[in-house]
Amino acid sequence: MPVGRAERIVAIDVLRGFALLGILVANITLFDVDGFDAVEQSFEDLVIGSAGAPFMVLLLIFVLNKMMAVFSMLFGAGVLLVTERIEARGDSAFGVHYVRNVLLAGIGLAHSALWFGDVLLIYGLSALFLYPLRRLSARSLLVASAAVWLFAVCVGDPVAEYVVRAPAMMLVGMSLYRLGVINAGRDAAWYRMATRRSFAVGLPLCSVAWVFVEDQEDLALLVNNLGVPFMA
Template sequence: MNIQAFSMIGAAYLNPVATPELAAQMTGLNYVVWYIGHVFFDAKFMSQFSILFGAGILLMAQRCEATGRSPAGVHYRRLLGLLVFGLIHAYFFWSGDILVTYALCGAVLYPFWRCRNRVRLATAGCLFLMGSLIISLTGLSMPYWPESELISMKQEMWQPSTEMVDAEIEAYSGPWWNQFLDRARMTFEFQIVGIPMLLFWQVTALMLIGMTLLETGVLTGKLSKRLYAIITLLGFGVGLPLVIWGLHQNESHDWDMQYSILLGTQFNYFGSLLMAMGYIGFWGLILKSATGQKLGRLLAPVGRMALTNYLMQTLICTTIFYGHGFGYFMSIQRSGQALIVVAIWCFQIVFSHCWLQRHRFGPAESVWRVMTYGKPTR
């Protein structure tokens, strides 16, 4: 999903027809790539990763307690390290950073590692619904906003003018300092508005769900094939039609900002959680087969180096698209972007295997562990 945020103007991620040029490209293979990305990937894999991050918080707390370390000390040092990584990443490299969000959401979750699962799930449900309520009420209020505010929002986030598009292209096609000035502004606005209004509620809820799924054995492969199949069918059977219907509604409204920017996201908001559960059921199902276990062994090193690979994708993509590198910003259409994604996936699978044959942890993970424990650990 992030490839379009690296390679295109910011509005293109939210609105695929943000400019006449982008609208003209939404045909044929470009449309197919965008459609598949939105339906099967957008928010679904972020949801899975947030669920796994929450499970990781619980797992680390349990391990610390078993080895006599202070779970609270390790937890907060770990998240402080992640926050440092995120701030450097967001301001100096790419404004689409998610690490700051994870650090802030994870910071409020420590008390929940000892809670019962029903408390976690009840809290997760309230948080998830609160996120939807904030978005929905804000969207419903838009017809009553002053015209000047609507125009400003449209130009900033949804359908920028030709002059604004040209300015963004010039910034990211130019030297690093020009990029930094624009990126710092976008990052700051997102962190003070986007995180508290949009992501905090959703991501924190997903992390609590992750804790519950770990304790109930869903994430550790303890369920039967039948139960994983049921989770898969329910998740995709309900979530997939919901996401597709939401996409149809946005298209039927011609991607009008007053509908699509907030209200039009709600089908995917709920559908992504259901589809994430469907994916989790699917992974649990296939990993019980011999073929699935081979696939797991192929991909496991990438997961063990998740932070390194995430940051590496930024370095690779900003080099490809930004002015300090090859300068292909707004020059490669969505079908071409998909080829770059596959190439990066293949490279990172090979790189992760090669690195972990010689080292126990990825380079970013090693630094993170020093920040967490105060010294290298084995």
């Protein structure tokens, strides 16, 4: 839905650009591999015994899955932003929401035939289930997102986990939008405090994860993914 410059939320636009840049950096390492098992092996080979190992470790700790999580949160916030603006005019957002996201899913379906890492199909389908949840409180959205995320990291299948993580973080984004966090509604001191606390949990998890990458790859991915929401 086109909006004027005055209606745009600059903080969300900046975060979206930052997330897309991070996704591009992460995906550069994936363009030469095919399939989720190959992705995991590719990261393991790059981390262990590689001249670029220090860079790859930083990439894995700060970028892998984190930028996609940020983008998913922004997508969830966007669902609320668009529907609220439509409803503020006295119109129903139902038709606009479902038409937009069915089209997005269709584009994603075509793109998934070209590359296994497509997310548009996941986003479009996930959004179909977000609309009925738009009236939930911020706390209820966070509880729902935590339940979905824990399910995602515990399923043990990389494809299923890849699919389920996105709607979990979309719910987080909806909650943070309600709380005025994702749209720059808090002061700088609050964001510094939140960053310190989140990194205090997420950084140890995502750092320790790669200690296990050679001998216990599944454990490494599990621990890393537990830390992702705190690092996003």
